[in-house]
Amino acid sequence: MTAIDSFKTQRQLTVNGTSYHYFSLPALEEAGLKGISRLPYSMKILLENLLRHEDNLTVKQDDIEALRAWLDTKKSDREIAYRPARVLMQDFTGVPAVVDLGAMRDAIKKMGGNPDQINPLSPVDLVIDHSIQVDAFGTKNAIDINARMEMERNSERYSFLRWGQTAFDNFRVVPPDTGICHQVNLEFLAKTVWHDEKDGHKVAYPDTLVGTDSHTTMVNGLGVLGWGVGGIEAEAAMLGQPISMLIPEVIGVRLTGRLRDGVTATDLVLTLTQMLRQKGVVGKFVEYFGTGLADLPVADRATIANMAPEYGATCGFFPIDQATLDYLRLTGRDEQTIALAEAYAKAQGLWYGKDSAEPQFTDVLDLDLASVEPSLAGPKRPQDRVELSQLKQAFEKLLMDANRAGEKDKTFKTDDNLDLQHGNVVIAAITSCTNTSNPSVLMAAGLVAKKAVEKGLNRKPWVKTSLAPGSQVVTRYLEVSGLQPYLNRLGFDLVGYGCTTCIGNSGPLPDPIAKTVSEQDLLVSAVLSGNRNFEGRIHPQVKANWLASPPLVVIFALAGTTSIDLTKEPIGHDKQGQPVYLKDIWPSNAEVAEEVAKVSSKMFSEQYADVFAGNQDWQSMAVPAGETYTWQSESTYIQHPPFFMDMSKEPRPIQSIEGARLLALLGDSITTDHISPAGSIKADSPAGKYLQSKGVQVKDFNSYGARRGNHEVMMRGTFANIRIRNEMVPGIEGGMTKHYPSQEVMSIYDAAMRYKREQVPLVIVAGKEYGTGSSRDWAAKGPKLQGVCAVIAESFERIHRSNLIGMGILPLQFQGEMTRKTLKLNGTEIISIVGIDGTMKPNAEIKAIIQREDGSKTEIALLSRIDTQNEIEYYRHGGILQYVLRNMLKNSQ
Structure with missing residues (x-):
């Protein structure tokens, strides 16, 4: 074993006759690190990771000691190098990662290196789950139609992934129409305790991972420490780079009591999301403990862990206990895996039982599970919880805010003679990993459907219904229970296994409904069992999006409106014309x-x-061969990215950014959905025009997510969200800006290309929480290709900040009370960022000079959000992948 192990902690553990080496935390405490047994469980996993990788380069003895020192203050500004055991990807983020690996193979070959060096060094699983769309619904063959259309739309991408599957070592692909990556991870890939062969020994250690999707956190419900990173950071982890991170604060959440009748795990997670957002846990670990865990099965824990990004935490961790073992056994893990998980957890002090001492946390919050109420969240943020009894009132306020209150009871006829109103539910979707991994809420949805059918209720005709489970196991148990036929009767037929509505793959609304919604600018609703409901995400025509449990999704399909108080008003009427209430x-x-x-x-x-x-379609696909990929110039899905073009063997010196123009001036909570291309591609958008110029018909556009492997599409769709508001063009919604000095209004892409021809660098200026939301690598790649050199904001979301650095974009933060508003910026300014060079330190103060239209100048001090020395190196090289590539080239010579 190659670790230095300066504390002499290596021990052996025998499980059912098999011997495993491991690095013992109790032995570390005996060696002098007193008190580490009281560390939070998630911190113990970080500590073991440092022990196992101590090399005096990336991990030193004082890094290990810093974890013990954390107990003194419950916080730290220490940077550590963390190496997760494996990487998880979905296809939207996975395709560009494999594209980058393919481009790196070309680049290293061009510079005289060996392409075979470019291989994942850690196990990588890519699950194809983001590409299926709800085109067909409400019919028994909906899944067949949708799956066929998925294969037709994505054959180029899937062929490319098949090449990656054969070309790269340590890389597995779960084919389409199998399940959602987080549910497949929870039910099959994760082991809780991992082991491999090293120096002739079996070595056991905690199962850890990073994933290219922010909801990687879901597996924390199984005692597996994992969180989402950008595709850029994940690629570096795959290639053997440690993830640089600050030792986190850990917020403990003490759960007591048990959920009342009629209250679901979804209600619980929406309550926790609101509570933790109010607390403020961005960049922190959250860890759950307390007597309430005893009645909280892993499926409920996974629901809570899944939404860690929504409450802002890096992860929401549950320690290993008996429920963990029960779930491993239920989901078919082999007995040796289960026995090792138990024995290892108990040997390491990672086992949580009723007599376990309470860990020491940075802070502790309390929640009595019995206090949780039935809830939804919306209309556009997951933390905006609304009790079911208050939904009607919340929707009426929404109408009032939109100056449409006078139309509350007005009806609008569709071409097929339906009466639509504001607040009508046009999408009711049981979708996403958050809830479809949980048998209790899915069985509850089935039981609601059964009782509704028996009462003679049906969905309203304007509701587009869908059921998209996270794995094929769900279909199996809904069929065995006899509940699936009742769901089918209400239009919740199986539409596919994938993320569908939750990521905007909701498909088109029926034409008559879409036409009326558009012509009358109706404020209609979607109710979905997802985790995200940002503006423009679910469907471009649906402005109010409500997160709810699967049984509530069924209820709202029956009611057909969100302008209703379901605690008092009837859902509908039975066969005898009698009102049917929720309780019925x-x-x-x-x-x-x-x-x-x-x-x-x-x-x-x-x-x-x-x-x-x-x-059969997957198996019979034509697969290119070779260690490097044969790029097809005519492909509109996969293109050779320019990130490594003309790359030198040594990085060029860092230089100041002189004479930059503002590409966009943005407000608070600009999400990666606002920045990164997502959802449908509009025909008149720069990306739509590009595709049409390549002979692609509008009906074959597919989504931005499906075309992430083509930088030409993605850079045109960056900042093109229909709901983004650029303060440089007040009163205009969508991806528009004003070019200076011409003062012409044009798309952000067109302006960026014009500035590029004029050799003018660009900056983005924004408010608080820039880059919140899903970890989207194109939210950093797109701006890079548009010529953005720096982003100046009041604060950054954790993953997006690191992604910006990973693409060579400088994140800078306003200090104190300074904002774009206090500086009275309007977009006419020229900004120079000076004094950045090879001597930069983490979190340095950086000078910026703002030149205004009248010629006056203002000098300000900004905080560099390059937080660690590793990140300085990445920025110096122009990005993390360039850094990795140059190091690999050096090592091969």
């Missing part, structure tokens, strides 16, 4: 538990037995 068709916890008991280990074992094989 809502199942008891006992009824739900009876159905959940039908879920068996055999279901998981059978469904995952051949998970990497794929269907």
Whole structure:
């Protein structure tokens, strides 16, 4: 074993006759690091990681000691190098990562290196789950139609991934129409305790990962420490680079009591999201403990862990306990994996039991599970929880804010003679990893459907319904329970296995409804069991999006409106014309538990037995061969990216940014959905015009996410969100800006290209929480290709800040009370950022000079948000992948 192990902590553990080496935390405490047994469980995992990778270069003895010192203040400004065991990807973020690896192979070959050096060094699993769209719905063959259309639209991408599967070592692909990456991870890929061979020994260690999707946190419900990173950072981790991170603060959440009848895990997570957002946990770990864990199964824990990005935390961790082992057994893990997880956790002090001492946290919050109320969240942020009883009032306020209150009861006729109103639910979707991994809420949805059908209720005709589970196991248990036919009767037929509506793949609304919504500018609703509901994300025509549990999704499909108080008003009327209320068709916890008991280990074992094989279409696909990829110039899906073009063997010196123009002046909470291309491609957008110039018909545009492997599409779609508001062009919604000095209004892309021809560098100026939301690498890649050199904001989301640096973009933060508003910026300014050079230090103060239209100048001091020395190196090289590539080239010579 190659670790230095200066504390002499290596021990052996024998499990069912098999011997494993491991680095012992109790032995570390005996060696002098007193008190580490009281560290939060998530911090113990970080500590073990440092122990195992101590090399006197990236991990030194005092890094290990810094974890013990954390106990003194419960916070730290210490940077550590963390190496997760594996990497998880989905296809939207995975395709550009594999494209980059392919481009790196070309680049290293061009510079005289060996292309075979470019391989994942850590295990990588890519699950194709983001490409299926809800075109067909409400029919028994909806999944067949949608799956066929998915293959037709994405054959180029899938062929490319098949090449990656054969060209790269340590890289597996779960084919389309299998499940959602986080649910597949929870149910199959994760082991809780990992082991591999090193120096002739089996070495056991905690299962850890990073993923190219922010909801990677879901697996924390299984005692596996994981979180989302940008594709750029994940690629570096795949290539053996440690993830540079500050030792986090850890907020403990003490759960007590148990959920009341009629209250779901979804209600609980929406409550926690609101509570933790109010607390402020951005960049921190959250760890759950307390007596309430005893009645909280792993499926509920995973629901809570999943939404860590929504409450702002790096992760939401649950320690290993008996429920963890029960879930591993239920989902078909082999007995040795389960036995090792138990033995290792107990040997390391990672086991949580009723007699376990309470860890020491930075701060502790309390929640009595019995206090949780049925809830939704919306209309555009997941932390904006609304109690079910207050929804009608919340929607009426929305109408008032939109100056449409006078139309509250007005009806609008569709071409097929339906009466639409503001507040009508036009999308009701059981979707996303958050809830479709949880048998209790899915069985509850099935029971609601059964009771509704028996009462003679049906969905309203204007509601587009869909059921998109996170794995094929869900279909199995809904069928075995006999509940799926009732869901089908209400239009919740299976539409596919994937993220669908939650990521904007909701498909088109029926033409008559779409036409009326558009012509009358109706404020209609979507109700979905997802985790994100940002503006423009779910569907471009739907302005109010509400997160809710699967059974509530069914209820709202029946009610057909969000302008309703379901605690008092009837959902509809039965066969005798009598009103039917929520309480009449809502199942008891006992009824739900009876159905959940039908879920068996055999279901998981059978469904995952051949998970990497794929269907006949996948297996018969033509696959390119070779160590480097043969790029097709005519492809509109996969193109050779320019990030490594003309790359020198040594980095060029860092230089000041002189005479930059503002490309956009933005407000607070600019999400990666606002920045990165996502959802549908408009025909008259720069990306739409590009595709049409290549002979692609509008009906074949597919989504931005599906075309992430083509930088030409993606750079044209950057900052093109229909809801983005650039303060340089007040009163205009969408990706527009004003070019200076011409003062012409044009698309942000067109302006960026014009500035590029004029050799003018660009900056973005924004408010608080810049880059919040999903970890999208194109939210950094796109601005880079548009010529953005720096982003100046009041604060940054954690992943996006690191992604900017990973692409060679400088993140700068206003200090104190200074903002774009106090500086009275309007977009006419010329900004120079001076004094940045090879002597830069982390978190340095950087001088910027603002030259205004009248010629006056203002000098300000900004804080560099390059937080660590590793990040300085990445920035110096022009990006993290360039840094990795140059190091690989040096090592090969």
